[in-house]
Amino acid sequence: AQTVTQSQPEMSVQEAETVTLSCTYDTSENNYYLFWYKQPPSRQMILVIRQEAYKQQNATENRFSVNFQKAAKSFSLKISDSQLGDTAMYFCASINAGGTSYGKLTFGQGTILTVHP
Amino acid sequence: DTGVSQDPRHKITKRGQNVTFRCDPISEHNRLYWYRQTLGQGPEFLTYFQNEAQLEKSRLLSDRFSAERPKGSFSTLEIQRTEQGDSAMYLCASSLGPTYNEQFFGPGTRLTVL
Numbered sequence: 001a002q003t004v005t006q007s008q009p010e011m012s013v014q015e016a017e018t019v020t021l022s023c024t025y026d027t028s029e030n031n032y033y034l035f036w037y038k039q040p041p042s043r044q045m046i047l048v049i050r051q052e053a054y055k056q057q058n059a060t061e062n063r064f065s066v067n068f069q070k071a072a073k074s075f076s077l078k079i080s081d082s083q084l085g086d087t088a089m090y091f092c093a094s095i096n097a098g099g100t101s102y103g104k105l106t107f108g109q110g111t112i113l114t115v116h117p
Numbered sequence: 118d119t120g121v122s123q124d125p126r127h128k129i130t131k132r133g134q135n136v137t138f139r140c141d142p143i144s145e146h147n148r149l150y151w152y153r154q155t156l157g158q159g160p161e162f163l164t165y166f167q168n169e170a171q172l173e174k175s176r177l178l179s180d181r182f183s184a185e186r187p188k189g190s191f192s193t194l195e196i197q198r199t200e201q202g203d204s205a206m207y208l209c210a211s212s213l214g215p216t217y218n219e220q221f222f223g224p225g226t227r228l229t230v231l
Contacts, residue, residue: 004159033217044121045160045208045222052217091159095217103148103216104173107159 002027002094006108013082014116020067021077021111023092031097034068035105036077040088048090051075082115089113119143121223123209129229130199137195138226142211149192150220151184153177154206163207166192199230 003026013019025034036048051059051068058066063083067076079086092108122141130136142149147168152160163182165173168189178184181199186192196203206227210220 037222044224047219050219093159097215097217103212103218103220104150104162104165105152105160105210105220106162110157110159 002029002032002096002106004092004094004106004108006092006111008111009109010112010114012114012116013079015082015084017082018078018080019082019113021079021090021092021113023075023077023108025073025075025092025094025108027073027094027096029096029098033095033097034066034075035093035095036064036066037091037093037107038086038088039091039110040085045091049077079113084115084117087113087115121209121211121221123207123223123226125226126224127227127229129231131231132199132201134199135195135197136199136228137193138207138209138228140192140194140209140211140223141190142192142209143213143221146211146213146221147189148212148216148220149186150210150212151192151194152208152210154208154225155204160208163194196228199228201230204228204230 032053034051039045049061063080089110093105124139149166151163154160166186181197184194206225208225209223212220
């Protein structure tokens with residue numbers, strides 16, 4: 001079974017600054033994917049960034065990047081130049097790519113990020 | 118708008134009543150998922166369809182819950198004899214291709230059982 005843990009219930013950051021959200025996971029699989037999803041207040045969840053476990057290079061999407069430490073089973077999200085629109089609940093999630101997982105996402109508990117002007 | 122839609126957005130019911138939710142996925146997506154999210158928590162997987170076949174059900178899905186996806190298009194999730202513990206946000210997501218592809222989420226149906 002997979003587990004995903006986010007140990008920071010809430011974080012805050014000033015606009016234009018950088019913030020890092022933490023995530024650890026556990027899986028017995030070799031072939032898996034990791035995701036960060038964003039859920040703005042009263043709006044639907046959207047994908048922020050995705051990392052393939054077999055790739056050593058950290059994924060980057062504009063102001064969002066990850067620090068993927070496979071041996072430590074750590075997958076943190078760095079948001080640079082924070083904007084007011086980044087205020088949301090952020091979820092770390094994993095998928096087993098093989099076997100009978102069928103692509104079900106396993107989510108962490110979430111981190112509420114507030115960006116202050 | 119060609120995103121995932123869910124109906125209704127909010128549902129208030131009395132304990133013991135039956136409720137049914139609908140999800141319309143992105144039209145070409147063959148995979149459809151249902152998740153349940155309680156306040157302040159991450160979503161938990163409930164069930165999964167590939168086309169019209171229901172391939173996996175979570176142990177969270179008691180026998181009071183049933184889901185269908187006729188003809189591999191929209192899906193319904195029915196809860197019979199609702200209990201207060203069923204109060205949650207019910208999220209639908211769809212995807213296309215490999216299982217690790219992005220899942221697109223709907224806005225959810227918020228259920229309140231009085």
